[in-house]
Amino acid sequence: MTLDEYFTKKPYGAKKQFAISIGITPTWLGLIISGKRPPSAALAKLIEKETKRKVTAKTLRPDLFGK
Numbered sequence: 001m002t003l004d005e006y007f008t009k010k011p012y013g014a015k016k017q018f019a020i021s022i023g024i025t026p027t028w029l030g031l032i033i034s035g036k037r038p039p040s041a042a043l044a045k046l047i048e049k050e051t052k053r054k055v056t057a058k059t060l061r062p063d064l065f066g067k
Contacts, residue, residue, distance in 0.1 A: 003033045003047070006055050022046050032060070041065075 007015055019029040022043070031037040032047075039047060041064050044057040058065040 001054050002059060003029075003051075003055050006051055007033070018050065022050055038063075 007018075015029055015033075016026045019026045022029075023046075024043070028037070032039050032043075038044075039060055041057070041061060044060040044065070047055055047060060048057045056065075
């Protein structure tokens with residue numbers, strides 16, 4: 001599952017709250033969701049933890065966590 005898919009059925013404001021909970025700005029989260037900026041390895045792992053493995057670090061950064 002991608003981050004975009006993860007937020008599809010979430011209520012308004014969920015992205016902002018999620019961004020704050022992982023210590024980044026909503027703008028930075030938007031860039032990650034759109035694919036314009038990849039998360040760091042540590043941030044990818046944190047996103048995986050916060051989404052309860054619904055979005056994996058491998059999905060976010062296949063170049064680092066691929067094979």
